[in-house]
Amino acid sequence: MEGVDHLAHERNKTEFDVDAMKIVWAGSRHAFEVSDRMARLVASDPAFQKDNRTRLGRKELFKNTLRKAAHAWKRILDLRLTEEEAGRLRTFVDEPAFTDLHWGMFVPAIKGQGTDEQQQKWLPLAYKMQIIGCYAQTELGHGSNVQGLETTATFDPETDEFVIHSPTLTSCKWWPGGLGKISTHAVVYARLLTNGQEHGVHGFIVQLRSMDDHMPLPGITIGDIGMKFGNGAYNTMDNGVLKFDHVRIPRNQMLMRVLQVTREGKCVQSNVPRQLIYGTMVFVRQSIVADASVALSRAVCIATRYSAVRRQFGSQDGGVETQVIDYKTQQNRLFPLLASAYAFRFVGEWLKWLYTDVTQRLQANDFSTLPEAHACTAGLKSLTTTATADAIEECRKLCGGHGYLCASGLPELFAVYVPACTYEGDNIVLLLQVARFLVKTVSQLGSGKKPVGTTAYLGRVQDLLQCRCDVQTAEDWLKPSVVLEAFEARSARMCVARAQNLSKFENPEDGFAELSADLVEAAVAHCQLIVVSKFIDKLQQDIPGNGVKQQLQNLCYIYALNLLHNYLGDFLSTGCITPKQASLANDQLRSLYSQIRPNAIALVDAFNYTDHYLGSVLGRYDGNVYPKLYEEAWKDPLNDSVVPDGYHEYVRPMLKQQLRNARL
Amino acid sequence: MEGVDHLAHERNKTEFDVDAMKIVWAGSRHAFEVSDRMARLVASDPAFQKDNRTRLGRKELFKNTLRKAAHAWKRILDLRLTEEEAGRLRTFVDEPAFTDLHWGMFVPAIKGQGTDEQQQKWLPLAYKMQIIGCYAQTELGHGSNVQGLETTATFDPETDEFVIHSPTLTSCKWWPGGLGKISTHAVVYARLLTNGQEHGVHGFIVQLRSMDDHMPLPGITIGDIGMKFGNGAYNTMDNGVLKFDHVRIPRNQMLMRVLQVTREGKCVQSNVPRQLIYGTMVFVRQSIVADASVALSRAVCIATRYSAVRRQFGSQDGGVETQVIDYKTQQNRLFPLLASAYAFRFVGEWLKWLYTDVTQRLQANDFSTLPEAHACTAGLKSLTTTATADAIEECRKLCGGHGYLCASGLPELFAVYVPACTYEGDNIVLLLQVARFLVKTVSQLGSGKKPVGTTAYLGRVQDLLQCRCDVQTAEDWLKPSVVLEAFEARSARMCVARAQNLSKFENPEDGFAELSADLVEAAVAHCQLIVVSKFIDKLQQDIPGNGVKQQLQNLCYIYALNLLHNYLGDFLSTGCITPKQASLANDQLRSLYSQIRPNAIALVDAFNYTDHYLGSVLGRYDGNVYPKLYEEAWKDPLNDSVVPDGYHEYVRPMLKQQLRNARL
């Protein structure tokens, strides 16, 4: 049966050009080709095999990751891959590793916060991996509150050095990836002290380990912080703990692009604007949003294919049973997630544009859009990662019992994904920032300050407070303007109402604290509007390919109308729509499910994931699930012997009523 | 610092009698004492240590579980524990094991489906563990649809035997716990064939392994199905695969309480009512609801204590920071889960009563309440397990980064818990059953058939369609009758509206299929009403202990008003309450959070969990989190050596630019 496509009957139903959709998903033909080439490169190389991951103990698992990282680097060098290609290759290797932090945090920190001189010294070493770096910010006692970090960097004018020190247990660095076992260097964030004065938290390049024998340098204690969620998952990463006992580094290892410490220990602000760091944040978060669409689409691809393979109930007289994807409850859980994958993809694409825009403005000393861009990326990071984490688990449940097997790929996908809700800003803390920005924006509306970018709609707040939704039939919900207005009105009304409630408090900070849960809801409404509106914008573009736009339109409406259903309380309590209109939206949603149904498999094929990358027996391209599940089972170490280890010591004495004498 | 209670300042704030609350939580003084004694017995016995679990490979992990199971059995025998005590002891050992299925499924199946003769033969063997049994129903191809099972049991009149056979790959048994490596026997569900005729699916006692050397008997292939979600979690269990090649068993090993096969191969219905099986289902599901409250309360206990320990932001001038439990967003996420733990506890208690009631009625040949009891337990199983799975993950997120460490206990608690959403009935399939029952109940209202039990309120449907909520102040939401009416009206109106939509279809089955997602929502509304109403009922009882009832009242309103907020769309679209009333409910909720806040730690102390059972550094009773996290980290195998395995082969060549020559 090898080679048979068990999903061919599904693929034959497709009503659009899948190859064209692949380009849309990838963003461009070039992006598609690079991804496709790198994915195949990884998939065809036995050195990157990953299906044994959950069966390895921690040490083996980790060693295996070191091997893959070295192999990947070797391939990158041998094939002279571009930066873009190298990045894609690492993505498809699909295993958290110290290299992620080296390329993703250490190098960007030096680029963003180092002086030209520092960049010239350190970047070439990092680019060649002659040093390996990590990003050591979080401590045992402080993560979200970066200003509360306790590590100190005290300038010693006598030796022209900084003394890096961990004064308390809670000041130990805790979590940095790559720190525990591998990094030779770190950017360490510490409280700058000079001449007995505090100058806030800054980054310092600190060598951690000897380049000769890899042993921690004097005064430095480092270790791994132990097992994390899941089996393989993030346990391939050496998240570490780090304690400094008065470790000395030269003065020129403080990252001084913004603030410089002179030979005398004076602090001098450079002429580089502090706001630059926001640029970096926008960059990091846009890539997290892009990653969300990838993780979500992987889960959806697995659940969709398996839902077409799995049959349960509904057979008349022993005939063939119903594919579970044909149950409306299954569709109602699955299709909005499929739509979300596309929605997040497009909003991620737009964020990439936003980052370019912000960068250009920064270079022109235009900071006017920064607060809005910052709030927007914070909010979208929170929204997309929370939704994706929940969605992966829902996809697992959509696969019934078999979803619980590691062979389904979903448990590990979940375990490896969920920290995205916490790192780079706890999702609730981020929403509170968005809420703060919205409240401020609303409060300034009267003053004539025009809201920009994603908050521009708030400039039409008077209209939005009064407008009425004129949906009268289910089809009326298929108008972009109708959907957009409903989402704008809901968000605007929530923001205004919350701001009014706040104004009842004498002390605005007390009010903000007391009403923070409500405020977070307004922030969510605002962020959902952004996603919906960017999806609608996308549809205004010219999109080539037979039937492609039609599918995307259906997905866009599924995304929006499903949100409308799930957050109906918001829409009704603000009077944006009526219960009757809500019920029409629901009718329309069901009809959209039927339209998407024959295209579901093709819509996940368009992600162009290899079976290697998916890592799921349930999500196999060919749908040949059962024989492969069966084969896979036998690989478990427990099946090495028919009679298990421990039978003679523990089970037999039980069965033979001889426990009393057994040594347990 | 050992012995210092870092949460003493919290415990000093308590406004109620914690010891009295412990009794309320346990259900009775007796239940409390048994639990307390068994928990301490396990916690103080080094043989039951479990904190190394996530660091073990599969084989070690499994062997370790065999050892604990044997040790537990030995303690049970040595101490002559009662059945109740033994059950509690196994709970506190807190590790899925083959014994769970032996006691929880194999023995009950024989009791429920075996004839007296069969019980006399098999139960004594099982009670002494001279045989170990499992429950082999699910197959690779069929789980939810039990009637679709493919394994055959063909009667051979020549030898007076059944021939058990797996005719296809998908007919392999797949999932049964205890099957893979340990069980000597199984109750196997198979399609009965005699005289060329099919007679549905029935249970058969089949010996799987030799009592001499534990090898599978001829014609039987068995193995473990491989790694499952999480690290320790369910990987201590040998969920198995089983294939039969014409295996013969004596005729008297078919479980024949309800249907008998004679020597000639004729099927004869016994006079025992088929409905008996529903009694067993009610029993199993009530215990799943009870387990939900346990799992949820463990997670809530960890998140609550850590939220009181963790401080982040809010310090003025370097002073002490705010405990994160004082942030309203944290409260808004956490306290409804605390309330849910109590809510599920009480509805579980009530289900225990329901089971007794059903059993008595069955004995008196009164089947009138069975369908309602069956729907009610199906719905509550679905509601409580879904909510608990989500809540455990939310509790993990409430702990920020540290929640992602296995040392927090939460990842493993999640991974081990989630299959409860799938086994004993997929939660969506169960809700569809509830929906079907509700539609039927509504359709019979006109005919004068009086709805019973938890559907009795539908008998007042005319009132409920018309009633108006008369809340005018936030305090009005603290009346039981007001809350109850709102939930009854919402559920009744949703059921009636859905039933009316159904009646528009010519073929009711088509309508049911098309509208099934909406119908599931009505089922959820109905089930939430049951939980709210049983909590309110509980408060009508006499509850001793200073301040205890006050706390429970607060929790009850938090549970109900939070649901009202989260499902606002339902309440508003059915016109049960107005937006203004919803906003008052929200105000009341915030005020309730403030009232619960000083009692939060005591309310989780009332669960009376030992640190052993909690298995969480973050949830430690004494709040001494940071030093213990630090200690725990060093136990990871990766910390066995300072320079990790693989450094010389893979990392050093990278750093030294010598990869080209390296063997990878």
Ligand SMILES: Cc1cc2nc3c(=O)[nH]c(=O)nc-3n(C[C@H](O)[C@H](O)[C@H](O)COP(=O)(O)OP(=O)(O)OC[C@H]3O[C@@H](n4cnc5c(N)ncnc54)[C@H](O)[C@@H]3O)c2cc1C
């Ligand atoms: C897998 C992983 C990898 C990581 N990698 C790195 C790394 O490479 N380098 C590094 O430096 N760090 C790293 N981290 C750390 C990470 O950045 C932090 O965990 C993250 O910033 C969250 O901070 P926290 O853990 O202190 O959460 P906390 O702030 O302690 O959050 C606990 C709870 O308090 C709430 N809370 C906190 N403040 C407020 C407030 N003001 N208002 C309301 N609620 C509040 C939160 O919402 C949350 O519910 C990593 C973490 C993980 C899990």
Ligand SMILES: Cc1cc2nc3c(=O)[nH]c(=O)nc-3n(C[C@H](O)[C@H](O)[C@H](O)COP(=O)(O)OP(=O)(O)OC[C@H]3O[C@@H](n4cnc5c(N)ncnc54)[C@H](O)[C@@H]3O)c2cc1C
């Ligand atoms: C940890 C664990 C332990 C287990 N232990 C045992 C054991 O000891 N013995 C044993 O016999 N079995 C056991 N099982 C198997 C378990 O009982 C089944 O997995 C469960 O019944 C779900 O069935 P399924 O896997 O076939 O799901 P499926 O029915 O395949 O579900 C897949 C999807 O289809 C949907 N679906 C199915 N039917 C319908 C429908 N009619 N309408 C709408 N949607 C539908 C579901 O909602 C789900 O989303 C265990 C499973 C697990 C995970």
Ligand SMILES: [Ca+2]
């Ligand atoms: Ca492991």
